[in-house]
Amino acid sequence: MNNYLLRLQVILYLFIISSCSSVTTTEDQEVRILPPEELYGDLFYEVQTEAVFPDSKTFVDAVPLTEVDLIKEKFKDFEPESDSALYYFVEDNFRIPGSGPAYKTDSSSINTHIKKLWEVLKRPADEERTGTLIPLPEPYIVPGGRFREIYYWDSYFTMLGLLEDGEVETIQNMVDNFSHLLEEYGFIPNGNRTYYLGRSQPPFYAMMVGVLAEAKGEQVYADYLEYLEKEYDFWMSGTGKLSAENNAHRRVVRLPDGEILNRYWDDKNTPRPESFREDVETAREAVAKNPELTKEEVYRNLRAGAESGWDFSSRWLTADANGEFKLSTIHTTAILPVDLNSLLYNLESVIAKAYDIKGNKDGADKFLKRAEQRALAIEKYFWSEKEGYFMDYNFKEGQSTGVLSMAGTYPLFFEIASEQQAEQVTKKIREVFLKPGGLVTTPNHTGQQWDAPNGWAPLQWIGIKGLRNYGQDSLANEIRQRWLHLNERVYKNTFKMMEKYNVEDLSKESGGGEYPTQDGFGWSNGVYRKLAGEEK
Structure with a gap:
C-alpha cells in the first residue's frame, strides 16, 4: 500500500x-x-x-x-x-x-536441552515498568523467539513440562503472576504488554491451578477461589444486559432459547500495535471487497481472533466460491467457539470444586448448575450429527460454521461428550486429522498458521488426553508416538524445539503464518516433556 x-x-x-x-x-x-x-x-x-x-x-x-x-x-x-x-x-x-x-544450542539430548531451556526462558521478577512491559512480581517463563513476555494460554502447556521436571516453585510463581494480573486489571491479558490490555486468551487459569494442585494438594483450589471467580466475572461481564433484542455484549451471547454462551472479543477496534501495517492492509482489502463493512469491524475481528490464540485460522473466515479462505473475510465476533465454551464449563466446575472444599454447599451447587447448563448448550449448539463432530457456531446466522478443527476435541478433554459422540469424534480424528507427524490443526490449506499443514503442541495434548478420557488409547498412543518422533527428528536436525511443526510433510519443520517460525519454545517443550515422561 x-x-x-x-x-x-x-x-x-x-x-x-x-x-x-x-x-x-x-x-x-x-x-x-x-x-x-x-x-x-x-x-x-x-x-x-x-x-x-x-x-x-x-x-x-x-x-x-x-x-x-x-x-x-x-x-x-x-x-x-x-x-x-x-x-x-x-x-x-x-x-x-x-x-x-x-542463546546457542548444543548437541545435548532433547530432554537435557529442554531442562537447560527452562533457565534460558525464565525471566526474573520485573522491578519496574519500562516501555510496554507490564511488570510481574514473580519470575516467569516466556515462550521464546519474538515472544519476550509471558503468554496466558501458552503457560498451562509449559507448566506440564515444568511439573515433569520438578519445577514446582516456577509453576507457583506463574500462577501467582496471573493472580496478580487478575487483581490489578480484573482479567488476564493476552501477555504482560500494554498493547494486550484490550483482550485475554483462552481461559486456562483454572487448569493452571489444577497443575499446582497436582503438586501441592487440592486445598490449592480453595486458596485461589477469589481469583477463579475474578476470571469468571471477566468472561461473563455484561450478562445482565442481555435480552432477546440485545443478544450480545462483549464476550457473552444470549441464544434464542435463553442459553448464555461466550465468544472472543477485544475491547478496542483499532489496528493491533504489534501487527499495525498488516492489520491496516487487511482492513483495506476487506472494505474494498465488502463496502458494508467498516475498518473498525475488521480490526475488532482481527483482535478477537488474536484473543482466541488461533491467529489466524479458517475457523474465523468465510470460504469463497472457490473454497478459498481469505483473512479479509474474518468475522470472529459472530462465532461461538466450542473450545472457549468448554474451557468455561471447566472454570465453572473448578469454582464449584473450590467451594466444595471450603464447605460452601450453596456456592458449589450454584456453579455446578451453571456447568450443567453450559454442557447442555454445548451439545445443542456445537454438536453436528451430520459430521459426527463438534464445531463452532455462528450465532448471527444461526448455524454451524461447518469448519472442522481440533477445537472439536475440547468436549472430550473436559469429558462433556457422550460415549457415542466420543466414538464418532475418534473416527473423524483418524480420518481427517491424523497425519504422519501427529494431528493437523484443520484440514484446510489457507496459508494461515492455525491451519494445515501445521500441528501445534497444545492441540496434540488436548487430542491425546481427550481420547484417553473415553478409552480410545490406541489412537491416542499413535498420535503420541508420531508427535514425539517428529519433535525428535527436527531436534536432531536443528537442535531446536519449534513453536509449531509441519505434520503432513516430515521433510519440513513448519509453514505458514503471520511471522517466521519461532524456536524456544515453551509449550512445545512442556508437551514433549509430559508425553515423553510417560515412558518412565
Missing part, C-alpha cells in the same frame, strides 16, 4: 486514540498505563508505517533509554536525511529487542 495513503489513515487513528487517556478492561475499571500508540504518539505511527523493522512487534517491545517525553520532544525536530535515518533515531533512543547475544 502507498505509504502516503497509509499516513493519511493513521492521522485519523491518532486523532481517535488521542481522545482516550486510559485503557478500559472491565465495566468499572480503567488501566492507567499506556499502549505504544498512546505512549509514543507520532513516533509509533511513523516507525510502523515506514516498516523500519520487518516485524511490527520489534518496535513496540523496544525499551526507551530515557524519559519518553524527552524522546518525543527530540522526534518533533527530527528531519530524516536518508532512508535509514529513522532506524538510527530509534537505535539511539531505544534498546532494540533481539540485538543482544542469542
Whole structure:
C-alpha cells in the first residue's frame, strides 16, 4: 500500500486514540498505563508505517533509554536525511529487542536441552515498568523467539513440562503472576504488554491451578477461589444486559432459547500495535471487497481472533466460491467457539470444586448448575450429527460454521461428550486429522498458521488426553508416538524445539503464518516433556 495513503489513515487513528487517556478492561475499571500508540504518539505511527523493522512487534517491545517525553520532544525536530535515518533515531533512543547475544544450542539430548531451556526462558521478577512491559512480581517463563513476555494460554502447556521436571516453585510463581494480573486489571491479558490490555486468551487459569494442585494438594483450589471467580466475572461481564433484542455484549451471547454462551472479543477496534501495517492492509482489502463493512469491524475481528490464540485460522473466515479462505473475510465476533465454551464449563466446575472444599454447599451447587447448563448448550449448539463432530457456531446466522478443527476435541478433554459422540469424534480424528507427524490443526490449506499443514503442541495434548478420557488409547498412543518422533527428528536436525511443526510433510519443520517460525519454545517443550515422561 502507498505509504502516503497509509499516513493519511493513521492521522485519523491518532486523532481517535488521542481522545482516550486510559485503557478500559472491565465495566468499572480503567488501566492507567499506556499502549505504544498512546505512549509514543507520532513516533509509533511513523516507525510502523515506514516498516523500519520487518516485524511490527520489534518496535513496540523496544525499551526507551530515557524519559519518553524527552524522546518525543527530540522526534518533533527530527528531519530524516536518508532512508535509514529513522532506524538510527530509534537505535539511539531505544534498546532494540533481539540485538543482544542469542542463546546457542548444543548437541545435548532433547530432554537435557529442554531442562537447560527452562533457565534460558525464565525471566526474573520485573522491578519496574519500562516501555510496554507490564511488570510481574514473580519470575516467569516466556515462550521464546519474538515472544519476550509471558503468554496466558501458552503457560498451562509449559507448566506440564515444568511439573515433569520438578519445577514446582516456577509453576507457583506463574500462577501467582496471573493472580496478580487478575487483581490489578480484573482479567488476564493476552501477555504482560500494554498493547494486550484490550483482550485475554483462552481461559486456562483454572487448569493452571489444577497443575499446582497436582503438586501441592487440592486445598490449592480453595486458596485461589477469589481469583477463579475474578476470571469468571471477566468472561461473563455484561450478562445482565442481555435480552432477546440485545443478544450480545462483549464476550457473552444470549441464544434464542435463553442459553448464555461466550465468544472472543477485544475491547478496542483499532489496528493491533504489534501487527499495525498488516492489520491496516487487511482492513483495506476487506472494505474494498465488502463496502458494508467498516475498518473498525475488521480490526475488532482481527483482535478477537488474536484473543482466541488461533491467529489466524479458517475457523474465523468465510470460504469463497472457490473454497478459498481469505483473512479479509474474518468475522470472529459472530462465532461461538466450542473450545472457549468448554474451557468455561471447566472454570465453572473448578469454582464449584473450590467451594466444595471450603464447605460452601450453596456456592458449589450454584456453579455446578451453571456447568450443567453450559454442557447442555454445548451439545445443542456445537454438536453436528451430520459430521459426527463438534464445531463452532455462528450465532448471527444461526448455524454451524461447518469448519472442522481440533477445537472439536475440547468436549472430550473436559469429558462433556457422550460415549457415542466420543466414538464418532475418534473416527473423524483418524480420518481427517491424523497425519504422519501427529494431528493437523484443520484440514484446510489457507496459508494461515492455525491451519494445515501445521500441528501445534497444545492441540496434540488436548487430542491425546481427550481420547484417553473415553478409552480410545490406541489412537491416542499413535498420535503420541508420531508427535514425539517428529519433535525428535527436527531436534536432531536443528537442535531446536519449534513453536509449531509441519505434520503432513516430515521433510519440513513448519509453514505458514503471520511471522517466521519461532524456536524456544515453551509449550512445545512442556508437551514433549509430559508425553515423553510417560515412558518412565
